[in-house]
Amino acid sequence: MHPPLLLRALLLAAFLMTPAFVKAESFFLKMRSQKEVAAGAKRYHTITKRAEWDASRTAVIICDMWDDHYCRNSARRVAEMAPRMNEVVAKARAAGALIIHCPSGCMNFYAGTPQRLLAQSAPKLGTTLPLEGWCHLDSTREDEMPVKIDQPCDDTEPLRPRVRFYNRQIETLEIAPEDAVAEMYEPFFLMKSRGIENVLVMGVHTNFCVLGRPFGIRQLVRQGMNVALVRDLTDSMYNPSEPPFVNHFTGNDLILSHVERHWCPTVTSGEILGDETTFRFPEDERPHLVIVTAEDEYQTEETLPAFALAELGRAFKISVVYGDAEVRETLPGVEVVKHADVLLLSVRRRNLPPEQLDLFRAHLDAGKPLVAIRTASHPFHQRDKAPGPGLDEWRDFDASVLGGNYTGHHGNEIRTFAKVAEGASAHPILARIAPEEFATFGSLYQNTPLPAGVEILMTGRAEGIAQPEPVAWVRTSPGGGRVFYTSLGHRGDFEVPAFRALLRNAVHWAGGVPLLVEPKP
Secondary structure: OOOOHHHHHHHHHHHHHOOOOOOOOEEEEEEEEEEEOOOOOOOEEEEEEEEEEEHHHEEEEEEOOEOOOOOHHHHHHHHHHHHHHHHHHHHHHHHOOEEEEEOOOOHHHHOOOHHHHHHHOOOOOOOOOOOOOOOOOOOOOOOOOOOOOOOOOOOOOOOOOOOOOOOOEOOOOOOOOOOEEOOOOHHHHHHHHOOOOEEEEEEEOHHHHHHHOOOOHHHHHHOOOEEEEEEEEEEOOOOOOOOOOOOHHHHHHHHHHHHHHHOOOEEOHHHHHOOOOOOOOOOOOOOEEEEEEEOOOOOHHHHHHHHHHHHHOOOOEEEEEEOOOOOOOOOOOHHHHHHOOEEEEEEOOOOEOHHHHHHHHHHHHOOOOEEEEHHHHOOOOOOOOOOOOOOEOOOOHHHHHHOOOOOEEOOOOOOEEEEEOOOOOOOHHHOOOOOOOEEEOOOOEEOOOOOOOOEEEEEEEEOOOOOOEEEEEEEEOOOOOEEEEEOOOOHHHHHOHHHHHHHHHHHHHHHOOOOOOOOOO
8 A cells, every 4th residue: 555645745755855864974985997197098007096975975876786687697696796785785875875776677666665756756956968868888088898799698508588587676685765766867866856976886787787877877977976886796798709708707897997997986895894895706716917017118018918818818807007107116006916816027127116116025925926027037126226215126136036147138130039948848838839949029138047946948049149048937936936937028029929828828827727728819
């Protein structure tokens, strides 16, 4: 039975006029966004800024967390995510935030409920720009989406027809008496009526509804709202059999990066709960590969990310840290090294603040693995001078960590070659690499002799010079972790199949990840 009309009107007025039902608190958030390294570079620093949001001026929008979906894997991931989301929503509600449930297409299921009536009765206040029924990709401010979505479902069993399988929001998510159930423009009008300025968005799917719905990120940003996506409580529609042929969760990461670059920052569920925890899908077992590239010789800021996506995106979560375009003595976003399972280093002669260099020391002291290429034999010190004020150096990095003995290199004009070292072919890093010599690019580094405890995997030679040199080896770091180093890594080397296989295999070996299948072309 519905309440009498007068009682219903009083109930709605109370809902609309009360901005919060408990004493409001604050959310202390770490807003992660991406800023272009330099204009037109198409490479991005990951920047985190702290923010405090008044919960009474904050809404949580839950997008399309349906009870089923034509894509079974998508429905399964929604069910896996829902308990954590419910915990976060309960905390946000208790803090004084307005919770808006938006299971699109399911409004008949909630017809006549106070939560539905609340949304329907919100006054239609003015907008910054005309409201759009669906917000398509905006080429004036965003790139094309980073994944192909012709067949977005990643089911391996026979596909269901692409029709409606849902009837309501998944039951795991509690709809409290003070919440709203809304669709289309209702969330915006409801927030405006309550003076809400901040919006936390969660739900599915990031590259479709979370961005494009009338209450989605594109619309909210255009209307001047402060928006943040809860990045560990969302999922994307992406099928690894389509470009760029990466793991489903790597595809999701690419879409999160797209949002951070072009639309709004992201936060984690733990920040709302007041701790450091995050949600992770049970099937997401990828080790975290962090690439740090900061050198001026070989353009690894271009070659390494492209290589990693093509060769490692099926097995690893990938983050990239770039050198600053204006200030050599800093690495914006380098804090992500704290979360690295494997570190891939391509740095040349950078003195850093002690707190940044200590991140690398801590990684190695913890026995975590390192893969290093080319100029990473002299990454953290100058040739002949001490670091400037407030900066640190690691002068013996080559000898103490890599087990190297870099003393210079032969001329750049001399042709160079590399081959598998005698007796080394059984090492897993050399899997699928032919024993025959192959041409390489760039000068031959001089590292002879190497100390005891180093296992040489490849040797190189410079045309017309008798002395061969080790060009790839492994050892154990003082902290007990696996270390691989190669003096190869010139831009041209990334076009050589043997080098690509060497580097791919080295990252897998360092991370303890078996090479199960050949990477996609």
